[in-house]
Amino acid sequence: MTPVHFSFTAAFTLGLMGLAFHRTHLLSALICLEGMMLSLFIALSLWTLQLESTAFSTAPMLLLAFSACEASAGLALLVATARTHGTDRLQNLNLLQC
Amino acid sequence: MTYLVSLFLLGLIFGLVAVASNPAPYFAALGLVIAAGAGCGVLVGHGGSFLSLVLFLIYLGGMLVVFAYSAALAAEPFPETWGDRSVLVYVLFYILGVMVVVGWFWGGWHEACWVAIDELKELVVLRGDVSGVALMYSSGGGLLMLCAWVLLLTLFVVLELTRGLNRGTVRAI
Amino acid sequence: MSPYVFTLLIFNLGLGTTMTFASSHWLLAWMGLEINTLAIIPLMTRQHHPRAVEATTKYFLTQATAAALILFASTSNAWLTGEWAINQMSHPLATSTIMLALALKLGLAPVHFWMPEVIQGLDLTTGLVLSTWQKLAPFALLLQVSSTVNPLILTLIGLLSTLIGGWGGLNQTQLRKILAYSSIAHLGWMVLIIQFSPPLATLSLLIYIIMTTSAFLTFKLTSSTTMNALATSWTKSPMMTSLATLILLSLAGLPPLTGFMPKWLILQELVKQDLPMLAFFAAMTALLSLYFYLRLCYTVALTSSPNTITMLTPWRLNPTQTSPLNPLTTMLTLALLPLTPAILALVIY
Numbered sequence: 001m002t003p004v005h006f007s008f009t010a011a012f013t014l015g016l017m018g019l020a021f022h023r024t025h026l027l028s029a030l031i032c033l034e035g036m037m038l039s040l041f042i043a044l045s046l047w048t049l050q051l052e053s054t055a056f057s058t059a060p061m062l063l064l065a066f067s068a069c070e071a072s073a074g075l076a077l078l079v080a081t082a083r084t085h086g087t088d089r090l091q092n093l094n095l096l097q098c
Numbered sequence: 099m100t101y102l103v104s105l106f107l108l109g110l111i112f113g114l115v116a117v118a119s120n121p122a123p124y125f126a127a128l129g130l131v132i133a134a135g136a137g138c139g140v141l142v143g144h145g146g147s148f149l150s151l152v153l154f155l156i157y158l159g160g161m162l163v164v165f166a167y168s169a170a171l172a173a174e175p176f177p178e179t180w181g182d183r184s185v186l187v188y189v190l191f192y193i194l195g196v197m198v199v200v201g202w203f204w205g206g207w208h209e210a211c212w213v214a215i216d217e218l219k220e221l222v223v224l225r226g227d228v229s230g231v232a233l234m235y236s237s238g239g240g241l242l243m244l245c246a247w248v249l250l251l252t253l254f255v256v257l258e259l260t261r262g263l264n265r266g267t268v269r270a271i
Numbered sequence: 272m273s274p275y276v277f278t279l280l281i282f283n284l285g286l287g288t289t290m291t292f293a294s295s296h297w298l299l300a301w302m303g304l305e306i307n308t309l310a311i312i313p314l315m316t317r318q319h320h321p322r323a324v325e326a327t328t329k330y331f332l333t334q335a336t337a338a339a340l341i342l343f344a345s346t347s348n349a350w351l352t353g354e355w356a357i358n359q360m361s362h363p364l365a366t367s368t369i370m371l372a373l374a375l376k377l378g379l380a381p382v383h384f385w386m387p388e389v390i391q392g393l394d395l396t397t398g399l400v401l402s403t404w405q406k407l408a409p410f411a412l413l414l415q416v417s418s419t420v421n422p423l424i425l426t427l428i429g430l431l432s433t434l435i436g437g438w439g440g441l442n443q444t445q446l447r448k449i450l451a452y453s454s455i456a457h458l459g460w461m462v463l464i465i466q467f468s469p470p471l472a473t474l475s476l477l478i479y480i481i482m483t484t485s486a487f488l489t490f491k492l493t494s495s496t497t498m499n500a501l502a503t504s505w506t507k508s509p510m511m512t513s514l515a516t517l518i519l520l521s522l523a524g525l526p527p528l529t530g531f532m533p534k535w536l537i538l539q540e541l542v543k544q545d546l547p548m549l550a551f552f553a554a555m556t557a558l559l560s561l562y563f564y565l566r567l568c569y570t571v572a573l574t575s576s577p578n579t580i581t582m583l584t585p586w587r588l589n590p591t592q593t594s595p596l597n598p599l600t601t602m603l604t605l606a607l608l609p610l611t612p613a614i615l616a617l618v619i620y
Contacts, residue, residue, distance in 0.1 A: 001203055001206065002207070003104070003107060003207055004107065004140075004144075005347075005350050006199075006200070006203060007107040007108075007110055007111055007140075008110070009347065010111050010114075010196055010199065011110050011111055011113075011114040011133070012339075012343050014111070014114040014115055014117070014118040014192060014196075015114055015117065015118060016336070016339075016340070017118055017192075018114075018117060018118025018119070018120065019118075019332075019336060020336075022120045022188070023120065024120065025122075025123050026328065027123040027126075027164075027167060028120065028123050028126050029332060030164070031117055031123060031126045031127055031130055031164065032117060032118065032126075033332075033335055033336070033339065034130055034161070034164065035113075035114050035117045035118070035130055035133060036336075036339045036343070037339065038130070038133060038134055038137060038157065039110075039114070039137075039343075040339065040342055040343055040346060041137070041153060041157070042110070042137045042140060042141065042153075043343070043346045043347075043350070044346060045141055045144075045146050045149045045153075045227075046140070046141070046144055046146075047346065047349055047350055048146070048149075048227065048230065049141070049144045049145050049146045049149075049226070049227065050144065051353070052226060054226040054227060054229055054230030054233075055230055055233055056230065057146070057149060057226070057227040057230030057231055057233075058230060058231055058233055058234040058238050058241065059298055060149055060152075061149075061152065061231060061234065062241055062245055062298070062302070063298075063342075064152065064153075064156060064157065065245040065248070065249060066245070066248065066301075066302060066305050068156075068160055068249075068252075069248055069249060069251075069252040069305070069309060070305060070308075070309070070335055071160065071164070072252055072256055073252060073255050073256065073259070073309055073312055073331065074331060074335070075163070075164070075167060075256075076255065076256040076259035076260050077259060077312070077324070077327060077328050077331055078167070079259070079260045080259050080260060080316060080319075080324045080327075080328075081324055081325065081328050083324075084319070084320075084321035084324045084325070085321060085324075085325070093325045093328060093329065095321060095322050095325050095392070096322060096325060096326060096329075096388040096389075096391045096392050097388065244302070248302075248305075248306055248309070251279070251280075251283050251306070251309060251310065252309060254276055254279060254280070254313070255280075255309055255310075255312055255313050258272060258276060258280075258313035258316070259312065259313055259316060
């Protein structure tokens with residue numbers, strides 16, 4: 001495991017831990033998802049650059065487009081939950097509990 | 099250059115620590131901007147200047163939207179910064195965790211691992227990633243069409259999710 | 272929702288799953304999963320009810336996390352081994368992470384908590400789509416990576432899923448939550464067998480889809496979402512109510528019905544692989560599921576609930592929530608067992 005590999009792995013894991021363990025706002029969860037996507041972009045780009053397989057360097061661009069789609073869907077859901085629940089706190093998403 | 103790239107890698111990790119430690123969204127977005135900037139630096143250090151530019155322009159441009167959202171939603175009078183006790187505990191916990199894992203791997207990182215790949219090459223004008231991305235317009239055309247299609251789909255998704263004045267139970271006005 | 276938009280979304284739902292089926296590269300598989308998630312989101316919030324929006328938010332967060340985790344694990348695999356093909360995964364860390372991410376996508380046991388809540392928030396038709404069609408794409412990926420995943424992890428996830436699926440459903444009175452737990456249990460059986468016989472796992476998935484479709488559509492016909500509503504459903508459609516008992520028993524896996532076939536074959540295969548204890552524990556956890564199915568049957572068929580005179584009138588009205596699929600799947604749910612030798616000859620051997 002090289003330092004570069006370690007860095008993006010650590011970045012992704014940190015984003016995942018942040019998403020999994022403590023979120024008060026839905027927006028924070030979305031930002032954590034964005035952080036995971038950022039580390040994935042860097043991982044794919046660095047894989048392309050280090051292995052000199054330049055044909056693969058479209059992959060980070062495609063990833064960026066898809067993560068933009070995901071982020072915008074998440075923000076639209078933020079608007080929808082703010083409309084129905086009145087707040088973006090994840091504590092208030094408790095209508096479906098057992 | 100190696101020193102600089104290592105610094106940027108460190109910035110990437112610390113940016114994500116700043117995001118993951120659960121501050122107010124306002125500051126979490128700031129942490130993500132820092133991480134994205136550091137990521138751009140890492141990519142430049144490895145010779146991917148075009149991908150770095152794309153990341154800087156598009157990702158940070160998109161981030162700006164999220165940032166605007168968080169600024170609009172920062173309704174709390176005193177948003178939690180990284181200095182607050184609840185957040186600071188997590189910041190220190192995560193930094194400690196990263197340091198423990200670094201210590202675990204430290205022995206395996208030889209000197210050569212740290213050298214960014216760009217230092218081993220001569221000065222070139224045409225970068226590999228530029229020609230690689232240009233492939234998207236020739237042999238990767240199908241994927242480009244797919245991406246455009248998905249962006250169009252997202253437009254409909256967002257419109258359907260947020261459409262309608264009479265939707266929802268809580269109305270501000 | 273405009274019919275054009277509805278058609279577009281349904282088309283994209285199919286496109287995403289088909290892309291995941293057809294891809295051999297992890298990036299394309301990930302794209303298919305993302306398209307799939309994006310397309311189902313507006314379909315889930317079609318009612319714009321607070322519960323639907325909440326369920327959609329939870330679904331989106333889990334699916335997006337799982338998709339990101341899948342791509343991260345495959346990227347790590349590419350960094351370590353230089354291989355992007357789906358069925359060529361070799362690094363144990365990457366395969367374990369992918370297995371966990373697919374479990375999150377499918378709603379398998381250690382990471383199943385979103386599943387009952389999300390199904391509970393949706394109407395029965397969308398819940399049906401979620402528990403059948405949405406399982407296909409991750410299951411196709413699971414089939415391809417299953418030979419490289421650590422067998423212990425697969426066995427643990429499978430056994431835990433059957434256990435949790437039975438245990439969690441015990442205390443529920445909401446039909447959709449019970450069906451969600453039943454989905455967890457059935458998928459656990461498939462994961463148990465997937466390392467020994469992938470065609471058998473596919474057959475189990477197919478039969479589970481048939482059975483759960485008839486269950487969802489029957490509940491939709493009588494518009495029942497709780498056990499209380501089920502108790503008076505005989506006033507709406509006496510024939511379907513009596514068949515609902517048999518459908519539930521088929522889901523439980525009792526012998527003369529179709530649901531017995533996958534359980535039978537899976538137990539036989541496990542014993543054949545010299546794992547009698549595993550087969551024993553799997554069969555024991557199926558008893559937990561059997562308990563809540565039997566309780567539903569008891570409510571449907573064996574009790575005559577106290578009711579007022581107005582509750583008995585719905586038989587005068589024709590049911591509006593019919594589906595042309597319902598008779599077909601109900602018949603398959605009840606009477607496919609005699610075809611077992613033919614299916615075995617066609618699929619497994």
